[in-house]
Each structure stands twice: as structure tokens, then as C-alpha cells.
Amino acid sequence: MPDTDRETRSAEDAIIEGRRAKAARIRARGENPFANDVQRHGAVEAVGDLRRSVASAERGGKFSPEAVEEIARGRTVHVCGRVVALRSAGGLSFVRIRDRSGEVQLMLDQATLGDRYERLAEVDVGDVVEATGRLTASKRGELSVACTEIRVLTKAFRPLPEKWHGLTDVELRYRQRYVDLIANPPVADVFRARSHVVRATREILEQHGFLEVETPTMHTLIGGATARPFVTHHNTLDMRLFMRIAPELYLKRLVVGGLERVYEIGRCYRNEGISTRHNPEFTMLEFYQAYATYEHLMNFTEVLLRGIDAKLAEAMPEPHAQWKEARPFTLDQPFARVPMERAVAIAAERTAIPEWVAAAQDGGRAVVEVLRADFGERIKDWARSSPRAKKLDWGNLRKGLAKCENEGERLFACYEYLAEPFLGDDYRTDDGARSVPVFIKDYPFEVSPLARRNDARPELTDRFELFVHGRELCNAFSELNDPDDQADRFRAQAEKKARGDEEAMDYDEDYIRALEYGMPPAAGFGMGIDRLVMTLTHSASIRDVILFPLLRPETGQAVR
């Protein structure tokens, strides 16, 4: 029962109709409202280059018309961009356009343009225009192109969001990122920063002799991390495939193969919840270096992060200065290095719970022993001992400990609930103003199925994670290259899986075979690029650094 008569015309429809009518007028004159013959005027100049070309005429952000014109010497400039503001003062109009490099004002004078001045009525905010003219400045010191020509290159049918507030509806921002990027310029800066971060990462790794490689993203087994995978299917081979959760095992095969220093920056997929720190697909950097240990990699991590930040600062000085100021942490001083047992002991002391403080004198393991016994009634006193104790997530600490199957998992659980939430508070600069990144190192082997055991204390592994202001950023270790030990660890994982652990790894026979050919001693490193960009640009959500984050599909939207 179609009911077309009931069709209502919304305000937006009316605007779109008006803009289509303007496009029709342009067509009626014999011009194309979707023209693609820009180059007939010669090369288009980036407005950022124009601005730089007359930089010496600038004083305190303002340009003097005489100084600009003297430098420009009447040369005709040719610019293209999107109209972001439109103001008319009668016979003189101002059009602000933006291209990838910045913004510039166009001045349109009725006396100069004559009849063509009226065509300005066909231009709306949001249109893409082309203009030619000579470089000058307005009386108020705004760098401007005094136009001899302007035309619509691309007519925008839909109106942009409100000019002052921009687009703030978070859902719309993610669903229509193209609008977000136009309406909210700082958003575009974050994605420019992301590109610089990835490039800087490549440059630094190349400098250190690493080879970039690409390994499969569709795996037949689950490995390299503990996470639930996405499952897919290959028709011809009638084979189940998993989207990779990590590239680790393939990269280490390449170390066996003699490439010695390899890295990959690529998409990984984890079939888990969505949060401000998790998107189902994300970008991971992993690198592997033969003849290095996790101690080397701690040093290199500091070099890498400072190097990336320095290159970002060089590429985007103004936004970087703002981000750096807003950061609650600093990269400028040596990162803290704390064994996990020590981190637990320190955290226990800070709770001021007498039993815990006493146990902490004998180290983190002793604290774990105290917690191993049932909390019983003591939990009431414990939880009230201090402001720090009140902040502990007691319910999950208890639940987490109950699930543990061994000493290593218990130490890790204690670390996770006692120490990790406070890393940003506990490791600070001398003046206390900012947090200092901290390497937590020497993880129990039971929670590190691919890491090499410590020679002196085989119940620990040569592994670290880096936390920047409490946010996990990197995970690295000396690689386990003993095929028999690795086979044992895989078996333990397979048993976990058989008991219903959906995040456990599969037994990878081919990987064991590779290790049996001999992998040189090596250390490997993983870092989430998304989280790194969040950290450096002081973004609150991973969705602010992923152009098109996963969202539920739109519902109830009629096809337009």
C-alpha cells in the first residue's frame, strides 16, 4: 500500500532542492557543476604554499596589502578548495576556501567581475570552487586572492553542519566521517598525525636494518596472542580460516629463515568487545631482531617512541605542541623499569593494609601468598584501610584470583588489580607534574606462552610490557626458541582450550618444526599503532584515531 501522497518535504530536502536548482542554472549556462577540467588553467597552488610565499609580509598574523602585493608582483594565482565561509557586504564578497594545506580568503569585487558577480549566488558553503586572481590582503590584514574568476567545480547538494559548533553528535561523526573531517578540522589533524607516526616508525626501523614484510592475515590456526578470532571460510579448499589475531608466529618463521630483522605493520582482528580502547580490527606493529634480548628492546623502545614523537613534532609543530601540553605523561626522561614482583610489593605497601605491608617486605610473592588464602571477614578491614585500598576493584580481584590455576597466574592477577590501575599515579616526574612511562618486566612463564624463560629464575620470562600513563602500549620479550619447551607451552594452551578457554592458542606443529631447524636467539616486540596515536595525540577513544570504526549498521533509514 504505497502512500506517496503523504510524502513530506523536510527542511533538508528543501535545501537540497535549492542547491540542485543552482546546479541546473550552472548547466543551463553551458557549464558543468561537476567539472573536471581544472588543469586547463595550469597547476593549482596549495594555499599553504601561497601563504609561505608571502610569509615576510606577515606581522602578528596579519598581512599588509602593500607588502603582499610587492612580493607577489601581480602574479596570477590559481587555487581550488571547499568553501567553508561565505560573507557578502554588498558589492564586495568574501569566500573562505580550504584545501589540504590550509585556508585562504577570496575577495570578489562587483566592479572587477561585472555581470559575473551575480553568479556568486550559485555558490554555497560546502561547494568546491576554483578561483584565479592576484594575491593581496584585506584592510583587516587577511591574506586574500582578489579574484578575476571564480567557478563552482563541484556543487554540494547537502548542507554542512553548523559553522560554529561543528558536528558534535558522536554517532554521526563516526558514521559520516567525511562530514566530521570537513566540519571539525582538529579531527583531520589526528589522522595526519597517524600517517606521520606510521611513516616515522618505518623510517626508524629501516635505519636500524629492519626489513618490512607482509605475512598472511588469514590463518588456519590461532596463535601469537590470546584472543578470540573471527572465523571465515575458503570455498574452493572448503577450509575454515581465522582472521589473524597477531602476526607473531609467521614473523618468527622468517627469523628462522635468516632474515634476522623483520617487521610488519598490519591489521589484526580480535572478536571481542568494543570500547574506548578496543576496536575489532586494529593496526599492530611487530618486529623481531636476532641476537637481541628484551633488555636491548627496552632501550630501543625508548629510542623508538622518542624518535616517533620528534618526527611528529617536526611534521606538525603547532598541533604537536598542543598535544604535548595536554599529555599527562612525559617521554623526555628515562622510563621506569620494574619487575612485576616488585610492582606488586610496591603496590601492596601503598595500600597501607598492615598484613600486606608486612608481606611486601619479603617481596611480591609473599603478598600473593597472603591473598591466596580466602579473604574471609578480613576484606572489610582491608577495603577500609586507606583511600588507595578503597579504590581497589575487590570483587574482580577475588574473582580473578579464584580462576587462577597456578602461582604465575596468581602473581599476574595480583599485579593486574593491585598495581596496574595505579601505574600512572605511582611513577611520576620529580616535580610530580606528569607520569613517567613504566616497563613492567619479568612476567611469569604461565602467562607468557611464547616468551623465553629467565636463565636465573626459570619460573619467570624475559618479557616486558610498557605502560604510558597506565595504558598498555607495548609487549615484548626474548623469544622462546627451544622447540621442546615451546611444544610444552602449546600443549598447556591446547589443554586450556579443551577446558573451554576460548582465548587459548592452538598447537602449531609447523611452528615447532621451524624451531627445530633452529631460530637464532632473538627478541620480539609488539605495539598497537592505534593506541600509540591515541597516546601521542591525547585522544580519549580509539574511535578518534580510526577513520571508520566498527558501528552497528544504521536502521530504519529509507533508501534515498
Next chain:
RNA sequence: GGGCCGAUAGCUCAGUCGGUAGAGCUGCGGACUUUUAAUCCGUAGGUCCCGGGUUCGAGUCCCGGUCGGCCCA
């Protein structure tokens, strides 16, 4: 998965005790030859997220749902 919060014009937001749906920006018409969120005059624009309930009457109260945000897992 749980808790809290939100959804009203294209955008940003008000909407009192349940009683005719509001503003600014945008749009449209007009004035203005140096604007900078231009200004001034006029004018148009609504599936109040969806479904149900209570009521003489629901944007408002109740129930269910959808989508989103934040926090926790």
C-alpha cells in the same frame, strides 16, 4: 554482559506542574564595497528515535525496544 546518561528543525540546543513546538546557526527574499561566528529587516522549516500504556489531553509520566555515549566486566 551490567550500571548510569542521552536521542526535539539540516546543525547546536531550550522546552517549567502533563495543556497550541521554541531559539541561534543554516536556507529563502531584501539592504550593505573590507567581512572574520559579519550586521540589519523579513520569511520558511517538525515522524519531538520506534512501539505500546495511563490520561479529556503526552515532547513531558509508565513499560518495552532501537541506536549512541561514559563507566565497569
